[in-house]
Amino acid sequence: MKKLLYAIALFLLASACNTKPASKPYSWDDDLHQRLLTDFCMTETQVKDYIRKYIPDVTDEQIRQWEASKALECMTLDGEKRYFRNAGPNLFRVDSACYDIKIAKEGTALGGSEKVNMENLPEIIAAVKKEGKSIAAPKRMRVTYTLTVDTNAVPAGKIIRCWLPFPRADQARQQDVKFISASEPEYTFSPQDCRHSTLYMEKRAVQGEPTVFSETFEYTSSGEWFDLKPEDVQPYDTTSTLYKEYTAEREKHIIFSPRLRELAARLTAGETNPYLKAKRIFRWVNDNFPWASAREYSTIENIPEYVLDNRHGDCGQVSLLFITLCRISGIPAHFQSGFMMHPRAWNLHDWAEVYFEGVGWVPVDQSFGIPTFARNADEEYFFLGGIDSWRMIVNTDYGMPLVPAKKYPRSETVDFQRGEVEWEGGNLYFPQWDYHMDIDYLNY
Structure with a gap:
């Protein structure tokens, strides 16, 4: 009996010695730090290279002045000055003198949405005035929305949880929402009273393959004035x-x-x-x-x-x-x-x-x-x-709970648009996945 107890004790001791230390518990501070490193990923040299396209003789003094005015967004992380990933382009949107320099070189032109709205707004206004109803000019669309998690972002066999955006059915100017298909045989729609409208699915990761979630739906969107x-x-x-x-x-x-x-x-x-x-x-x-x-x-x-x-x-x-x-x-x-x-x-x-x-x-x-x-x-x-x-x-709001509930903080804690994904080991942040939308305009 003593030999048996001794053997058990040796086994338990060996097991304790061979146990891997527990993984570091989740910390929002650590998470936030990594998110900032992702957003503030540019060096001063890279930012200067962009600025020189419009201001070839840019000086260090100018750089410091733009930083002080916050037209050139930067912060110090891990003891290093890092610039926002779009700091260069933003400088020529925010600083009036820089904006004028860029416009003088490239001119101005209406953006894609402005060109469409230049036709759509008069269409809506005329219809509202004629018909006396505030909702007008409906457009029907068929959409396939795809979220792709990077290959090997999650260990093979582990479940990935995914929330995709889905058009609301409780809005007067958004009608006839029709679900057509989803990539997974089992899926869940959020309740109508949920402020974020989602389609939820799960899927196991496969070694050497991306994990793809998709949905297809139709709906009609109208203008309102x-x-x-x-x-x-x-x-x-x-x-x-x-x-x-x-x-x-x-x-x-x-x-x-x-x-x-x-x-x-x-x-x-x-x-x-x-x-x-x-x-x-x-x-x-x-x-x-x-x-x-x-x-x-x-x-x-x-x-x-x-x-x-x-x-x-x-x-x-x-x-x-x-x-x-x-x-x-x-x-x-x-x-x-x-x-x-x-x-x-x-x-x-x-x-x-x-x-x-x-x-x-x-x-x-x-x-x-x-x-x-x-x-x-x-x-x-x-x-x-x-x-x-x-x-x-x-x-219809921001920063509200997802249904079903998400375990880890969302990639986008305020808005919900691109989608959200996580697994038992944590949230999957934006660099670990991508999204795409194919739109078929049915009456345009």
């Missing part, structure tokens, strides 16, 4: 649930900081009509914050404050600034996002909706702002109370 007049807007019922929810602060990107409160008060001073207040805010953001490529939202502590500090913003960033200023000013507002689906110009996109008593919820695309091609007052302020026909609405 409200020919808003100040007299159409009635006083709010400030006791209503809607008013209280959508004029409140929300962690962590709708925060009523002293600076934002002062700014909202200054922009709306002397005005009591909610529509005219919103119009002032919309115009001010449009005129002061040029579009620029954005770092990942998950790396930013407070997006509206970031926009003010850096004097630029992409679609979601300026939308969150607009929403926050509206809420501070007593105008209910919320976030919407998904995709802009313009032919030959589809992309991720974010916008907003505001609520006017007596009118209802109306769309606001702060990033599209005042179109450069606007030919009349209706087109000039079209995107304050209007939206083009080329959209796919996926989200």
Whole structure:
């Protein structure tokens, strides 16, 4: 008996000695550090090489001045100065002198979405005026959305969990959503009340092969426009649930900081009509914050404050600034996002909706702002109370839970568009996978 106990003790001791140390527990700080290293991946030499395409004799003094003004975005990581991956191109969008230099060399031209909207906006306006309905100019699309996880990103045999974006079926301007197929035999749709609309699937990784998830669906997207007049807007019922929810602060990107409160008060001073207040805010953001490529939202502590500090913003960033200023000013507002689906110009996109008593919820695309091609007052302020026909609405809020729940923090902790993937060992971040969308325009 003693020999048996001794043998068991030796076995347990040997097993303990041969046990591998536990893997390091997940840490958001470590995760955030890696995300910043991904976004801030350029050296000063690389940035200078880009700038020299337009300013051949660029000096170190100029570089330092642009850094100080935050037109050239950089940060120190691991003791090394690193530049944002699109710091060079952004410099020529944000700094007015650099912008003029680039325009003098290359000229200006309408972007792909602007060319499409130059035809679509008059189509919507004319139809609304003729028919008296705010929704018009429907476009039907068939979409195949594919997310591909890199080969060997996950050990063979391990389950990969995937959430793909799926068009919402609870929006008046997005109708006849039809699911056609998915790459996996088993899939789950998020409940309709979930703020992020998803199709969820699982798949085992195979050695030496990428892991591919895909879905195919059809839907009809319409434009919407409200020919808003100040007299159409009635006083709010400030006791209503809607008013209280959508004029409140929300962690962590709708925060009523002293600076934002002062700014909202200054922009709306002397005005009591909610529509005219919103119009002032919309115009001010449009005129002061040029579009620029954005770092990942998950790396930013407070997006509206970031926009003010850096004097630029992409679609979601300026939308969150607009929403926050509206809420501070007593105008209910919320976030919407998904995709802009313009032919030959589809992309991720974010916008907003505001609520006017007596009118209802109306769309606001702060990033599209005042179109450069606007030919009349209706087109000039079209995107304050209007939206083009080329959209796919996926989200009616930001930073909300996915269904089924995700174990690890999302790659995009604010928005949900490209999709999300994880396995038992952790989240799969953007460099480990890619996405693509094939769009068949059925009535264009």
